[in-house]
Amino acid sequence: MRTAGRRRRSAPNGFGVHQDVVLVSHGPAILSGAQGSMAAKPLTFAARGQAEANRTGRASRIVTNVRIRKGPYTVWKRKDMWLSLSTTFSNRSKNCFRIAKQAVMHALKKKYKSRRLFKRDRRSLWIMRVGASSRLHGIPYCELISHMKVANININRKIMSQLGAYDRAVFTNIMEVAVPNWKQIKAKKDYQRPDYTVEELDAVGIPYLEQIAPEIYTDATIRFNRQVRSWGVEYTIDMGPPEEWRDLLPKMPELANFNIPDNFIGNSNAEFEDAPLEMLITPDRLQPASYWKFKEKVALTQAEDAEKEARGEVTWPKKTGVSREDWFKREPQSWF
Known part of the structure; x- marks a missing residue:
């Protein structure tokens, strides 16, 4: 409990001692002000050997206005706290306080970041697995999610990935509800040209x-x-x-x-x-108009070559x- 702040004030009964460090007592009357004898006692430390004489009751010891920040025990406690977090590090970053403190701060920052990146990596992994399972049914991942939203099927990626890995039949049932014609789409994508002899x-x-x-x-x-x-x-x-x-x-x-x-x-x-x-357009199939023009041109060229041969002129070999x-x-x- 704080009973005296860091300010200058006059001690009671004309004492000119200004104490603002510690007030020690073992009686409740010091805090309540019920006993009149307190007016004659200065707010000072008890003299050596007078601790038993100054006790006025059975209450617990009360220490007020204590703000020790650089004491030996505080420093040791703080160092032990930092070093306890660096026990798994290597070299001097494990037992050298200054280096260990910096290493621990970097590690805590990375852990803070990793906890958030881990969620992104997990979701990416789930999406990858759902996409692999959906492609086995001939449907891309984006189309599956779109059809699921239209069909009002609200299953997250984690559960969908687990179904695709451990219970493919349930995943297929979801596919049939979301995309009823997935079998026809898969058959069309899996079509292979027959091997010709x-x-x-x-x-x-x-x-x-x-x-x-x-x-x-x-x-x-x-x-x-x-x-x-x-x-x-x-x-x-x-x-x-x-x-x-x-x-x-x-x-x-x-x-x-x-x-x-x-x-x-x-x-x-x-x-x-x-x-x-x-x-391929073979002779037994319907030919386009360009083919008949080409045939006419070939016939005219052959007729000209025949006339040149009849006249004894040189033609194509x-x-x-x-x-x-x-x-x-x-x-x-x-x-x-």
């Missing part, structure tokens, strides 16, 4: 090449080749004067193997989607003895 590819690919290059078997400036790969069948057609090819092939060995050099392609690393055979069976020969056609 080499015979099926030849039955469609060769007629298609014959119609885009009508003079492939009669023109001497055309070379073609067929190679069976692990992923399918590769068909190549080279057109141009034989002299230019003889000069170009030694410089570009890729062309000799019926491969297109990367510098011939604008984006050589681009990936192209495999097109089904049904997209021709070749004979080449047919569809040459596609299946093991030795490729050469320009040399």
